[in-house]
Amino acid sequence: MSGRVHLAVDLGAESGRVVAGVFDGRRVALEELHRFPNGPLEIAGSWRWDVDRLWSEIGRGLSAAAARFGAAVASVGVDTWGVDYVLLSKSGEPVEPPFHYRDRRTDGVMDRATRAVPRADIFAATGVQFLPFNTLYQLLASRERLAEADRLLLMPDYFHQRLCGSTAVEFTNATTTQFFGPTTRTWATELLQRFALPTHMLGDVVQPGTILGTLREDVRRETGLGTIPVVAPATHDTAAAVAAVPTAHTGKANWAYISSGTWSLVGVELPAANLSPLAFAGNLTNEGGVDGTYRLLKNVMGLWLVQRCREAFRRRGFDCDYDGLMLAAEAAEPLRSRIDPDDPRFLNPPDMPAEIAAYCRDTGQPVPDTAGRLVRCCLDSLALQYRRVVGVLEDVTGEPIEVIHIVGGGSRNRLLNQLTADATGRPVLAGPVEATALGNVLVQARVAGDLSSLADLRRVVRESFAVTAFDPRPCPEWSEAARSGR
Structure with missing residues (x-):
């Protein structure tokens, strides 16, 4: 090219x-x-x-x-x-x-x-x-x-x-x-x-x-x-990533995104900030986007949980790559133990597995005792939190969310993508991985006169990169887990 x-x-x-x-x-x-x-x-x-x-x-x-x-x-x-x-x-x-x-x-x-x-x-x-x-x-x-x-x-x-x-x-x-x-x-x-x-x-x-x-x-x-x-793109990485979400529905609120990486940013795109009592009660955030849009979203702890678990495993002499950890997590019993990913105790603990174990003991749950169970606990908990946030976003905007786009490095995590579809009951479209760099580049291309609108920018992404679809599987256990409050 x-x-x-x-x-x-x-x-x-x-x-x-x-x-x-x-x-x-x-x-x-x-x-x-x-x-x-x-x-x-x-x-x-x-x-x-x-x-x-x-x-x-x-x-x-x-x-x-x-x-x-x-x-x-x-x-x-x-x-x-x-x-x-x-x-x-x-x-x-x-x-x-x-x-x-x-x-x-x-x-x-x-x-x-x-x-x-x-x-x-x-x-x-x-x-x-x-x-x-x-x-x-x-x-x-x-x-x-x-x-x-x-x-x-x-x-x-x-x-x-x-x-x-x-x-x-x-x-x-x-x-x-x-x-x-x-x-x-x-x-x-x-x-x-x-x-x-x-x-x-x-x-x-x-x-x-x-x-x-x-x-x-x-x-x-x-x-x-x-x-x-030197061009100012959307300089916040999530804003750049959301600009590169390959949706054909720019200007509508019937889709949500998860910019998935160290943090998970779960939100919808709106023409203006939402300062309603419901948004305040849900502790949502309004962050700027391209073309004066606002991203109504919630910051969720994200794959930081798994990253810090892996770091602790390595300190203990167990050096396993992410693919190996995902295989172990997939084989582990689902929804055995769950945490609140956004509890402040997980922001920067010295030992993430020990902190997760302590949380589970404090809440009367089985303590994850293997690497696979620990990582599965993290992923199940993230998927449940995504479900909760999507529900809050629907309540705040009054718009049903029909599909979830996952972009960023976490879009490669097939297990988390499938759990997200299962937990939310909505189809998930995963990719592109390099959404942030894409959004950055395409805003610059627009400045050069090669693109005319945000919808035009997203059309280029759709024509340039494939996405992977994950359909929700019938799993009534997710509803029961969500009702438990953990």
């Missing part, structure tokens, strides 16, 4: 990659140019992000793109996870290494904050789910460093700044902070003032598809790329 090449810098909590998207006007093909690990860096007992190492790895990927595609490279854009940020001094340097959202400094901060300002007021101002690592609570936990900051950039905005000098903040990631107004579509400065937090460091908010500038001269020199535009 030949055509225009757009580069997606796609940073996740476990790994990062630089991906080339080659668009020929009808179909898009992805080529991974450079992949590298990511994870927390421990500094004096705190979890931080090693942004200098990430920047170095991004440079390697851009150099590979220049060597591979040369003058065909048309643009570049960055997407990452939400909520985390970099504080810049007046000289443009980071005030300190940025914190990882799982750092324990926010323990108890959300509870104290919601005693000072009622939850209902915070939700009315932001429409965001209450999670202890939201940017709002991170700022409250690090208040003493804010006086040194001239600018707050969210993670993708920071790397855009290093690419082209921009200090703008992109809309989809801004909406994850819990201090952005979904109706005013500006920073919720009055809310920040109620917490006595400064607002001078908040920059302009731009929409997905904004050209932020061109590659800095030093970046061009070091990578071999030309004077190409």
Whole structure:
């Protein structure tokens, strides 16, 4: 395939990659140019992000793109996870290494904050789910460093700044902070003032598809790329992934998505934020999407549970790959033990299998005593939580959900996909795996004039990538498990 090449810098909590998207006007093909690990860096007992190492790895990927595609490279854009940020001094340097959202400094901060300002007021101002690592609570936990900051950039905005000098903040990631107004579509400065937090460091908010500038001269020199535009895609990875959901029903609310990976983001796409009492009661979140849409969703703990179990198994001398763990889980008795995946005890325990065992003992259930039973417990629990969230979304929107699209790395997990279909009683369409990079690339292609709408973008995904269908099997045990409340 030949055509225009757009580069997606796609940073996740476990790994990062630089991906080339080659668009020929009808179909898009992805080529991974450079992949590298990511994870927390421990500094004096705190979890931080090693942004200098990430920047170095991004440079390697851009150099590979220049060597591979040369003058065909048309643009570049960055997407990452939400909520985390970099504080810049007046000289443009980071005030300190940025914190990882799982750092324990926010323990108890959300509870104290919601005693000072009622939850209902915070939700009315932001429409965001209450999670202890939201940017709002991170700022409250690090208040003493804010006086040194001239600018707050969210993670993708920071790397855009290093690419082209921009200090703008992109809309989809801004909406994850819990201090952005979904109706005013500006920073919720009055809310920040109620917490006595400064607002001078908040920059302009731009929409997905904004050209932020061109590659800095030093970046061009070091990578071999030309004077190409740096484009803000949907910089929140879930927003990019949802833009690449291969639905033919853009503008309708009869489909749901699960962006499945370390986290599972379960939601629907709406033309505007939903700030209703039902959304507040369900602790749902409203996050921005492409073309001014909003993603009404709930954050579910996701495959982090399995990732941390595998890490604990390896520490104990049992090094099994994910395929082996899935086979063991498939052979295990279904619905034997279940957890609440979103219980705070699972956010970052030192030993995930021990925490799951303790939860099961505390709730009078059989303790998972093998790797297969532990992983099956995680997957059954996730599928049940998806069922609950889909039910809440239907209640809030008043629209029946007819099909569930699963995108992202978790869409390769055939067992979880089938359990999701069984638990929800709805057909599941799984794929594409690289939805985030696809959404990033195709927003850039749209800026270049090759696409005209979000529906057009999704048509390209449908024509370029196959999906795998999972039909629900009759399993009355799921309804009984859902009624049990676990």
